[in-house]
Amino acid sequence: MKKVLTLVLVSALGGIFTLGSYKLFIEEKQPVVVSANENNPSFLPTSNLNTTAYNIEEKADFTLAAENxxxxxxxxxxxxxxxxxxxxxxxxxxxxxxxxxxxxxxxxxxxxxxxxxxxxxxxxxxxxxxxxxxxxxxxxxxxxxxxxxxxxxxxxxEAEEELPFVTFADSDNAKIGDWVLAVGNPFNLTSTVTAGIISAKARNLDPTGTYLQSFIQTDAAVNPGNSGGALVNTNGELIGINTAISSQTGSYVGYSFAVPSNIARRVIEDIMEYGNVQNGILGISGGALNSKFADELGINDTEGIYVASTVEESGAEKAGIKKGDIIKEIDNIKVSKFADLTGHIGAKRAGDVVSLKISRDGNSKIIPVTLTRNETFTMPLVGMVKNAKKEDLKKFKADHGVKITELDEQYASYWKKNGVKEGCIITAINETKISSIEDVKNAIKNKSQYEPLRIELINTNGEKERYNFR
Missing domain, CATH: 2.40.10.10 (Trypsin-like serine proteases)
Incomplete structure (x- = not known):
């Protein structure tokens, strides 16, 4: 009996020794994940299941859009x-x-x-x-x-037969994340198709504010030669005209921009019907709200467009838009930056009515505004000028000219020291007679780079004066 017990004990000890040696020297160690807080684990489980997101690219079919x-x-x-x-x-x-x-x-x-x-x-x-x-x-x-x-x-x-064409889609309905195709003719190749998604909307690439742009941004590859090509949705409908890329090399690096189809369509319809573009303006100045801007203004709202002023006789002024109003929506489209506003208005023309949702003193109001023609222009060194009315000209005994409505902040003290203030009339630029802001634009445009800017105006004393700026 003792021999049997001894044999069992020796066998058990041998098994324990063998298992311990395997665990200590042979078996690979497994990492241990320790969580300091059970409610906020420091690791995320993964899954091998085929989810919808995992197969989204496999389900996207661009063949129809490309064929169209x-x-x-x-x-x-x-x-x-x-x-x-x-x-x-x-x-x-x-x-x-x-x-x-x-x-x-x-x-x-x-x-x-x-x-x-x-x-x-x-x-x-x-x-x-x-x-x-x-x-x-x-x-x-x-x-x-x-x-x-x-x-x-x-x-x-002029072609001998009817040509294939692309139909317009409503670019306002395009959403961030939608699949798009860029079709163009880069590098002198025949039509080339690249795919991507809409990365952003209402992009403004002009830091100076001279052009109020509202581009669709996409990551579809666009290269030199693609300019003027089509940006289409998966149905092959036009949602934009490829226009620009952001690149230090001159070739595509991930950011491309297209004029929304609603704006492009309105431009060509105006050209075909009127011979020129019938631009409409809201008639406000201001800026997009954020935390810093809101603190400076002493308000709690951080979203929307703050109205700093309205343009004289514009649709906004006539509709009762006031300084301090905050524009929240235009035609039920949320407004968070100025390009949201200008992009929507860019698809309209003078005489169209837009619906603004504004916040005034904490209360919401819906105000319809009729867009008007742009009769103002920001003139270098001077400030904002607009077409003068008969009574404006009569006041200064002038038969032509444009009215100064707002002096450039940088040069305001200089002008006021010389008896020039808001309301004075500019009658000539570089010896060219000025009767409208279109005359002002053309005079500035036609001035050579090295030619001085010569301004003739009537000051507050009714005296004609000439100023030369180099």
Whole structure:
């Protein structure tokens, strides 16, 4: 009996020794996760299950959109004749040296009759324009009209047959995260398709505020030559015109921008119907609220557009919009930055009515506002000027000119010291007679880089004075 017990005890001890040796020297150690707080674990479990998000790219089908678009996107070639540097041979032969420069871009056919949208910068200063379709047929193109402000141009070609075209979608309905295709003609290839998503809306790329932009941002690859091409949804409907990229190299690095289709459509419809663009304005100045701006103003609201002032005789002033109002929505679309506001108004024209939801003294109000024509312009060194009324001119015994409505803050003390204040009349710029803000814009635009700015105006004493700025 003792021998049996001894044998069992020896066997048990041997098993314990063998198991302990295996655990200590052979078995791989497993990491131990320790959580300091059971309610907030420092690790997240993973899953191998096939979720909807995991297969989202597999389910996206771009073939229909590509088929509906590629044949309606064209290659645009712009030939510009410029004066080159005169050589000794040119001088000897008595001829003027001219050089042909070529630029290329893309365009989108928007109806069967051959109307084509592209970017203004693609066709700017052209002496000869040609358009090549996806079937390699080439046509001479004429410019119907342009709008440098939105960088949109409308071309027309005469084809023997009806052309394939892209239909417009409502760009206001496009959402961040939606799939989109960019179709264009980069690097002189035939129509090329790239895919991405909408990364953001209502982007403004102009830090100076000269152009109130409202771009759709996408991560679909856009390269030189894509300018003027189509940004379409998965149904192949146009939601934007590819216009710009953000890049230090000149090629695509992840950020591309398109003019929303609602704005592009309104521009070309105005050009076709009126011959020019019928821009409408709300007539306010101000800025987007945030915590810092709200603290400076002494208010609690941090979202919306704060109204600092309204333009004289604008739709906003006539509708009763006041300083201190906060615009929350326009036509039921939430407004959080100025580009949200200007982007929506950019798809409207003078005479259209928009509905503003505002906050005034903590109370919400809905106010309809009729958009008016832009009759103001911010003039360098001077400030804001507007078209003068008869009574404005009569006050200063002038028969033409524009009225100064707001002096530039940087130069206000200089002007006031010389007897110039709000209400004075500018009558000429660089010896050009001024009767409207369009005259002011043209005079500023036509001034050469090295030419001084010469301003003729009537001061508060009714005296004509001339100022030269270099």
């Amino acid at each position: 678009t590629v044949n309606a996107v064209v290659h645009v070639k712009n030939v510009t004749i410029s004066s080159g540097q005169m050589s000794f041979q040119d001088l000897f032969m008595g001829r003027s040296p001219q050089r042909a420069q070529m630029g290329t871009g893309s365009g989108v056919i928007v109806n069967a009759d051959g109307y084509i949208i592209t970017n203004n910068h693609v066709i700017n200063n052209s002496d000869q324009l040609t358009v090549t379709l996806n079937n390699n047929k080439t046509y001479e193109a004429e410019i119907v009209g342009t709008d440098p402000k939105t960088d949109i141009a409308l071309l027309k070609i």
